[in-house]
Amino acid sequence: MGLTSNKVLVLAILFAVLLFVGTVWWWPRLARRNWRAVSGRIGLLLVTQVAIFASIGLFANQAFGFYASWADLFGQESGQGVVVYHGGQGGSDGGPLQVVSTEPVSVSGGTRPTIGGQIQKVDIVGRTTHIATPAFVYLPPEYFQSRYRTRTFPAVTILTGYPGTAAALIKGLHYPQTAHELSKNGQMQPMILVMMRPTVAPPRDTECVDIPGGPQTEKFFAKDLPDAVSAHYRVGKKPGSWGIVGDSTGGYCALKLALHHPEAYAAAAGLSPYYKAPIDPTTGDLFHGNKELRNSADLRWFMQHKPAPDTSLLVTSSKVGEHNYKETLKFISLVQSKHRTRIASIILDSGGHNFNTWRREIPPTLQWLSGRLSDR
The missing domain is CATH 1.10.287 (Helix Hairpins)
Incomplete structure (x- = not known):
């Protein structure tokens, strides 16, 4: 069991x-x-x-959804490791994305894709990084409706915290259900959601860093993931079609990826994020003495010393219950002093670092992302 x-x-x-x-x-x-x-x-x-x-x-x-299995709990998981292909391609047909299974969305009429949309479990192999990882892709009902058969859709990468499980984004945080309801009520445009862990080299917490001599996690999320998804699904091709959101570690990754790669992500939302990559037993040595890499992983340093990127950011916190409240206010003030980078916030009166708080923030976050992404 x-x-x-x-x-x-x-x-x-x-x-x-x-x-x-x-x-x-x-x-x-x-x-x-x-x-x-x-x-x-x-x-x-x-x-x-x-x-x-x-x-x-x-x-x-x-x-x-902290741990998905006993092996995950004891740091011995084998089903979600990093697969490195030397001189070959991943998958039986060489494609970077393989659909493993499908499931309905837990909404009224969800058994019919044209009404409820569909969740597809996929395996993704990075073309350039050779990182292999599973994910869940939510396709909105419009994706299956004949009148939209030629339409492309904006896509949003959704990241868990660490360690986290991708399934928790569906069962615990209800991203597909929330997106379905908001779109049905005309509060956001239909969007494709790519739900996954930032931990693509488990059990190591790579903090979405291109580790010297190790997993090139940042490159995977900035290049390989959008390329793989866009090659398989009808995602908008123009700049501005992709957004990214995450909680905790995923929130830090989302903000960093948009700041470092505005050409890939036009908007990013960090739910209860932090702003500097930690170094602890779960991360190991992320930078191997590379001072520039370490500095760039500090988002405040990046905003102070690098040209402001043309992207939009959203950060969330709580006045009572979140440890990042003061740091979030400082980050907002810092970004406000830059002209090209736009920032917005959701500040709750109270709310801890947990699913209940994030479920309160997800609906307005998805609406905010929807207003900043293009479907072309």
């Missing part, structure tokens, strides 16, 4: 309840002061608390 299985969660809760009842039942028999009774009390309390914490952890993982 998988880590995210409902059966695992139910069994863990049942086991914790049984241990709690057993502790209450056996406690009078273990009330003596000999070493066996004391050891029994300690053992029962320890096992019961571990079971309770395990149940809470499994429930939190179900709700927020």
